[in-house]
Amino acid sequence: MVWALLFAMGMSGCTAWTAPDLAPTPTDSGPIRIGIVTPISGSLARFGQAHLQGYDIALQEINAAGGVLGRPLKLIFEDDESAPEQAAAAVEKLATEDQVPLIIGAYSSSATLLAAGMAERFQVPLIVPTAAADEITRQGYRWIFRIAAPSQIYTQTILDFMDQIDNPKRLAIVFENTGFGTSVAEAAERQARARGIPVAAYHAYRAGSTDFRPLLEEVKASRPDAVLFVSYLDDAVSLMKQSQAVDFNPPMFTAAGAGFGLPDFPQLAGPAAEYTISVTQWTPDAHWPGVPDFSRRFREKYGYLPQYHSAEAYTALHVAADALRRAGTLTRPAVRDALRNTNLTTIFGDIRFDEHGQNHHPMLVTQIINGQFVTVYPTDVAARSAVYPVPTWDQRAEQPTVSEQEP
Template sequence: MRNRRPTRLLATLTLAGLFALAGCGTGNSGAQGASGNSGGGSGSGDTLTLGVITSITGADSEFGKAQKEGYEVALDEINAAGGILGKKVQLVYLDDKSSAQEAAKDVDQLVSQYHAQLILGPYSSGSALAVVKKADTYKIPDIVPTATAANVTQTGSKYVFRLCATSDDYAKAICDLLKQQGDAKTMAIVHEDQNFGTSAEKAMLKYAQQYGFQVVDDESYSTKDLDYKAMLQRVKQKHPDVIYFASYSKDAVALMKQAQEIDLDAKYFTAAGTGFSVATFPQDAGKAAEYTLAAGQWDPSAKWQGSKEFYDKVHQKFGDYPSYHDMEAYAALYVAKAAIEKAGAYDAQKIRDALANLQMDTAFGPIKFDSTGQNAHPVIVTQVQNGKFVTVYPPDAASGKLLPTPPWSQRK
């Protein structure tokens, strides 16, 4: 009994110390952008504070980081060019912890503490649905840069504006390409079982039917699974001409390596971007990555002005190789700038109307939102050739020719 007391005291002190340390750290938080509570008046003074929701922590933090890099580069450029409406721009990043519940709370926080009239983000489709719903109740426009699930623009909200192409567009682009090739009849869909994969699957089921491809197999998996060989064996038995994957990074690598391992041949290995179009995919999957086709949103070789410069800037500033996630965030801030300037004031309703009628060119291509708030962004299809992404579709954007996929047994 006697020696219990000191331990208890020690434990209490430890905890108190940890909280105190946490408190000390608060002083530094200003470095990140507008700090906690002082950023109240967004429109006041000579700075304009804009709210960004993204996934700084949690399962999607890899992509949240990419988005943040895009925003930061755009922020530097805009401020160097005189800001927005003559005011210096500040960004405040709220973390949605990769959860829809937190993303919705972030909207409340942006509105309450920062008097936000416009919201940028979030990253994922799951969070985006919640943010769109919430922003609609406040009647505040939300610019969605990256979330691809079709239903994000189908809530009936008049306040959602999406830059990126959707999972429907991915499926359609792949089907267009296959139709042009003309030698594919049967298809298997293999998708991860969370929001992204399930949306991609739904879209492909719809378009495959429309284009007359027979879906002979539809498999879902979890990225937590240890092994995909049994599932790929199921696919192999159906002998599909085309396999359409919807995968994140590590599972995309594992799927292709295991496909090679079990000799799962197909005329076309296609994918809904993401894991199959991240910069590290060709290196990580090595030879197994060759010939895979991925629908994507952007490639540094795109003809739009500023594309290549953006790629170099991100690489210079952060040392990373930017993907379309970076680019979409970058373009989103420019869209916000154009809308606020067109509205002439930092006012939600005016910004919404400006967005609805906006027409502009960005490094991510021309931007114009339709009545549901969707921008008609063209999808490109890239193929991995000798460890590099080559754009092969559509013809007017192509930088190389599509190569036929040889069976595994004939590859060196």
């Protein structure tokens, strides 16, 4: 399906290749080529597919409206194979052999950290749609622009939510030992302690583990009022099913997006997913201009509502097109300067980059209620109030559904 989508988009799919250091000389005729780096194969391919779907809708939309500078856009795609070193090699190829005026990518934080270093080396603007590690925009780089909120905002938002509901007296943090997981966990511990919230348990685990029961028993023994998971999809499903198996009953199950925020999570975890609370970059019912239309067109084309990765990719391509229009040229310094001065209203909210290349994006909090993601925070955009405290596993069997409540 992924490669079929690539062909349908008319994109060039290339394997990573290390090219000599060439001075960029963008062509002044034909389509304007933009480099895309995302995982089409490997363990993160499902997220690459979500990116592709967002790029697809944005590309068709931009070209149908006349393209950019009177020329259509063409996406030059590089598969990073879910491997950070491949993401770096892909940026080098796009910057030197393909000589694109800008690049969008990658997906994971570990891949994007290497890709950003390579973009800075070759002085090509890189728009980061999704990767959240704080370090990406803390390197003093001048060519990197991130639209998504960084890790510290994930934890700041979830802790603000906890404070509004009932500030926990003891917090447990369980996270995968990846760049994203570690970055979020470190920010959570730092911010919790700054708020006077004791961290009762702090545990890293190897991503892709299958038996979490010993870890969960240890966390359970610490008697937390809330647990924060930082995990991708398979681990998220296992953590919740095994929390039920060991009868782990904190008043609040929370997560820093990732696997807990994917449409597949409630389907795969079943009843164990119910009442989990997750911070997210975007929802299909977000109150930003154009969201209903984008969500409708996405569902018509793909048969389901978009996840935030698709919205980020869609937005990133529109940000790129806007910068190219305002630059009026394909020279990289002009495109970089145009990105610095971005002031664009999108389905992802307003996009403006600070001196570090970071967009200040507000995050949302959702809770799975009756198998559906429901926005419960911030209050001004919430569809309803959160269910708190979470019923115990025994109580859930007696209370299978929750009636509607006003926020």
